[in-house]
Amino acid sequence: MFKGLPKVFWAGMGLLYGWFFLFFLLEITVPGFPLKKFLGIPGCYLYNWILALWVLNMIVAVIFYE
Amino acid sequence: MGANPVVILGALIYFAIMIAIGWYSRKAALNASDYYVAGRKVGPFVNGAALASTYLSPASFLGLPAFIFLLGYPFWWALVGIIGGMPIATLLTAAPLRKYAPTSFTDYYADRYDSKWLRLVAGIPTLIAGIAYVTLSIVGTALFMLAILKLNFNVSVVIAALVVFVYVYWGGMVATTWSAAFQGVTMAVAAVVGAIYTIAHFGGINGMTEAVLSISPNFFNTPYANEKASHALMGMWTGVVGFYYTWHFGFAAMPYTVVRFFTAQDIKSARRSVFWAVFFGGAMYMGLTIIGTAARTLIETLHPFMQVEGVKNAVDVLKHMKQVYGVGGAAVTDYSMIAAMEGLKSPFLLAVICAGGLAIAMSTAAGWTMVLNVLLGRDLIGKVFGSNWPEEKPVQVTRIMTTLVIVICTLIAFNPPALVLDISGAAFIVILASVGPPLILGIWWHRANTTAAVANILVMTFLSTYSWMYANTKLGSAHWFFLSKKGGIVTPHQFYWVFVGFVFFILISLITKPNKDEIVKKYSYDLRPEN
Numbered sequence: 160m161f162k163g164l165p166k167v168f169w170a171g172m173g174l175l176y177g178w179f180f181l182f183f184l185l186e187i188t189v190p191g192f193p194l195k196k197f198l199g200i201p202g203c204y205l206y207n208w209i210l211a212l213w214v215l216n217m218i219v220a221v222i223f224y225e
Numbered sequence: 226m227g228a229n230p231v232v233i234l235g236a237l238i239y240f241a242i243m244i245a246i247g248w249y250s251r252k253a254a255l256n257a258s259d260y261y262v263a264g265r266k267v268g269p270f271v272n273g274a275a276l277a278s279t280y281l282s283p284a285s286f287l288g289l290p291a292f293i294f295l296l297g298y299p300f301w302w303a304l305v306g307i308i309g310g311m312p313i314a315t316l317l318t319a320a321p322l323r324k325y326a327p328t329s330f331t332d333y334y335a336d337r338y339d340s341k342w343l344r345l346v347a348g349i350p351t352l353i354a355g356i357a358y359v360t361l362s363i364v365g366t367a368l369f370m371l372a373i374l375k376l377n378f379n380v381s382v383v384i385a386a387l388v389v390f391v392y393v394y395w396g397g398m399v400a401t402t403w404s405a406a407f408q409g410v411t412m413a414v415a416a417v418v419g420a421i422y423t424i425a426h427f428g429g430i431n432g433m434t435e436a437v438l439s440i441s442p443n444f445f446n447t448p449y450a451n452e453k454a455s456h457a458l459m460g461m462w463t464g465v466v467g468f469y470y471t472w473h474f475g476f477a478a479m480p481y482t483v484v485r486f487f488t489a490q491d492i493k494s495a496r497r498s499v500f501w502a503v504f505f506g507g508a509m510y511m512g513l514t515i516i517g518t519a520a521r522t523l524i525e526t527l528h529p530f531m532q533v534e535g536v537k538n539a540v541d542v543l544k545h546m547k548q549v550y551g552v553g554g555a556a557v558t559d560y561s562m563i564a565a566m567e568g569l570k571s572p573f574l575l576a577v578i579c580a581g582g583l584a585i586a587m588s589t590a591a592g593w594t595m596v597l598n599v600l601l602g603r604d605l606i607g608k609v610f611g612s613n614w615p616e617e618k619p620v621q622v623t624r625i626m627t628t629l630v631i632v633i634c635t636l637i638a639f640n641p642p643a644l645v646l647d648i649s650g651a652a653f654i655v656i657l658a659s660v661g662p663p664l665i666l667g668i669w670w671h672r673a674n675t676t677a678a679v680a681n682i683l684v685m686t687f688l689s690t691y692s693w694m695y696a697n698t699k700l701g702s703a704h705w706f707f708l709s710k711k712g713g714i715v716t717p718h719q720f721y722w723v724f725v726g727f728v729f730f731i732l733i734s735l736i737t738k739p740n741k742d743e744i745v746k747k748y749s750y751d752l753r754p755e756n
Contacts, residue, residue, distance in 0.1 A: 160666070160669060160670045161669045161670070162669070163669070163753035163754060164316060165316065165754065168316045172313060179306075179469065183302065183465060183466075187450050187462060191445075191451075193298055193445045194434070194445050200430045200431060201430070203298065203445070207305065208511060208514055209511070211302075211305045212304055212308055212507060212511055213308070213507035213508065215309075216309055216311060216507055217500065217503050220311065220312040220315060220499055221500055223312055223316055224497050224499070
């Protein structure tokens, strides 16, 4: 099953799912985690809004696509 | 609140550009291949922007901010799940399906599972999802018509249906690919402009966060870490994970995006299209996150209806709106995003938002209507029941089917059965649980067979539809586990059926007869990247 899917596919999946579950785990175990300041703004805007939502997905899309 | 001439002008400019693109590209549609798959001559940037605008719908543009407005910060992860599913599709289905290059969504099922009747079987959940999606697109278009013209909701639904009808009637995939690309750029720009206005209004992200917390102190609360959750549906980890996975695999397996992989020039272009879809879709989602987060605060501090006697909060504003404009069913909460933008009192901003909203609603309606046209005309009347009519007169068949689909969906749109995002979630779960496993495993697993495909599609279509409707009607929300009680186990949209579907499909495949070797070679092994 899934024979022939390049290894980079599993690496990309691992990065996206790993990121989600790591930060979600921190959110449900550390009170107030989303609002902890990082680089001057609440952390959730960095790890969720900018990185998880847009930047990481674009990086994975480029890596996926002689 | 009356109609604003600047907002009307913005909508007219949008329609003028759409007509110009439609007129120019219509000349390119010469034969059935051009009509159905744009002659397979669309580059990655255009195809990617078109992919984003077709895939993302009013369920995104109105529904996601409405759900952030209702459920709070934890729902942000649902948006991450949707965009995160896009790159996965690059290698999982986009490249293999472009290599195979069919015309219709059901072609793969008929070929891989070696039976024309698979078109009929796969057509059942596709028809359910398609009707749901065209309906929510008409509701979305109607809400933007209401925002532009300040007309009664029922009148807005009729105008919206006419707009969608004329647009789809105009041309096939050629017209809708080029105009959908323009719509993809428009919707992304609209959401980003809305977010910039919002952040600027509060003087920055920190100012916005403080303002949100002053109105909704629990907004950023997360399950378990805080004594009180941001919402009852966000009180369990399954709420967040369930919403993350509800739409996650959609980009790889939903009929209306899968057909856009067919229109790419070649496999390389199909793969690169996904990057541009992530670029435009992700940009739009970043904007929608901000608008949804600030919606309650903007409405309660700025909306003109807050001055009305008896109106005390954002929910009251929406109730008042429902009363004034006669908005049917659950649709008024979907207006929260527009109401938030109305609060900023900028006609230019509202014009941009309405153009973006019309763009996303019309492109999704067109994409799904084309899928249903091909399914009902070419696939069922032509391939299953043997008529030559769809091949000889594709435009005539398409237009008759378009009329049929839009009339049915308009009748439902007058009184929407749920919020647009809930309608979308139901469509996704039905499709992903039923036709998702035979599509994905059909490519990537040699043992996938006809018996399992038929059994999975029929069983999962019934179970997912029944459990969703049971929870929605008997428990008051489609997000409670249908065998528990209201306030019991949170399972957004009964999302577990997607995973159950894959397990069920594998088990049935293992205990029944495999397909012929030559079929498996041609439609499974040969489609994989190394071959």
